[in-house]
Amino acid sequence: MGLIHIVFGQSSVPVLAEAVAMDEKMSGEIRCFEDDLSVGPLFILDTKEGRAGRRLFWQQLAGIEPAGPAEGEAPAAEAAGDPDDADLFKSLKAQLKEDPELEVWIWAGQNARDVCGYYWLVSQLYDFAGRIHIIYLNNLPFLNEKGAVFYPTHLHQILPKEFLKAKKLARPISLAEYELDGDEWHRLMNENAGIRLLEGGKKIKGEPTLFYDKELLAQSGKEFVKAWRIVQQVTGKLKYPVMDQFLGWRLKELIREGKLESRGDLKTIRDFEVKQPGESIENTTTV
Incomplete structure (x- = not known):
C-alpha cells in the first residue's frame, strides 16, 4: 500500500520527513501545498478566474505590478513565489485514480492555514472516501526538547520523534465530514473575507483585510x-x-x-x- 503525506507550508516538511525516516510504516511521499488560504480572496477559487484573482493578491503582497510579463520572462505569479497548488492537486487525484491502494494522510496543526487547507482539500476528495485520513493535532500535548509538555499550534514546532505518537491519531475522514466540511469550504469561498482566524476546533471566522x-x-x-x-x-x-x-x-x-x-x-x-x-x-x- 502506498502512502502520501500532505502538509501545508514548507516549514512542516523537514520535521515530518525526519519522522517518516524513523518508521517504515510511515514510509511515503510528502506533498506540500504552499498557498496560505487563511489570507486573501477565496471567491470562486474553484474556477480559473478565482485562481487568477488570488495570484493577483500574491503579486500585490510581493510588490509586483500586475502587468503581463515581457517576452521570455517568467509570469509575475511565479516571480512572486505564488504557489500553483491546483496543478499539485491534479497530480494527487491522478495518482489516487491510478492506484486504488494508495492512501493519503493529511496532517494539520491547530492554526488557520492548516484548517483552511484541509477544508479546501476535503471538498474535492469525496470520490476517494475511506482512503483519505486526517491527523488533526487539535489542542494535544507534546514534549519539547527539554521534556516539558507544551501545546503546539504548528507542525514544525513538534519534534520528529513525537510524530511517531501522533500517527496513531490517523483516521479516515467520514462521509458526514466530507459533506459538512465541504459545505464549510464553500461558505468560506462565498464569504470571501480578507483574513480567516481559527477560533478553536475547526471553526474559522472571517475578518476584513x-x-x-x-x-x-x-x-x-x-x-x-x-x-x-x-x-x-x-x-x-x-x-x-x-x-x-x-x-x-x-x-x-x-x-x-x-x-x-x-x-x-x-x-x-x-x-x-x-x-x-x-x-x-x-x-x-x-x-
Whole structure:
C-alpha cells in the first residue's frame, strides 16, 4: 500500500520527513501545498478566474505590478513565489485514480492555514472516501526538547520523534465530514473575507483585510522603527500568528494612505522603517 503525506507550508516538511525516516510504516511521499488560504480572496477559487484573482493578491503582497510579463520572462505569479497548488492537486487525484491502494494522510496543526487547507482539500476528495485520513493535532500535548509538555499550534514546532505518537491519531475522514466540511469550504469561498482566524476546533471566522491595521498603528511611535520589529511585536501578541508578508503589506498600505510615514525601500519588512505622521528629531522621508 502506498502512502502520501500532505502538509501545508514548507516549514512542516523537514520535521515530518525526519519522522517518516524513523518508521517504515510511515514510509511515503510528502506533498506540500504552499498557498496560505487563511489570507486573501477565496471567491470562486474553484474556477480559473478565482485562481487568477488570488495570484493577483500574491503579486500585490510581493510588490509586483500586475502587468503581463515581457517576452521570455517568467509570469509575475511565479516571480512572486505564488504557489500553483491546483496543478499539485491534479497530480494527487491522478495518482489516487491510478492506484486504488494508495492512501493519503493529511496532517494539520491547530492554526488557520492548516484548517483552511484541509477544508479546501476535503471538498474535492469525496470520490476517494475511506482512503483519505486526517491527523488533526487539535489542542494535544507534546514534549519539547527539554521534556516539558507544551501545546503546539504548528507542525514544525513538534519534534520528529513525537510524530511517531501522533500517527496513531490517523483516521479516515467520514462521509458526514466530507459533506459538512465541504459545505464549510464553500461558505468560506462565498464569504470571501480578507483574513480567516481559527477560533478553536475547526471553526474559522472571517475578518476584513484591515483587521490588524489598528494594532500595527498602535505599535508605531513618533520615531522611526524597523518594519520587521513592528510586525514582530504584533505577531508576538497573537495566539495564532499571521504571516509576516501579509502584515508587511498592510504597513505599506497604511503608508500609502498617509497613516504612517516611512523611510527606506518598500520591498521587504527588513528594508524600511515606519513612524506615525508628524515631526520627529530625525530627518524624515515621507513615501
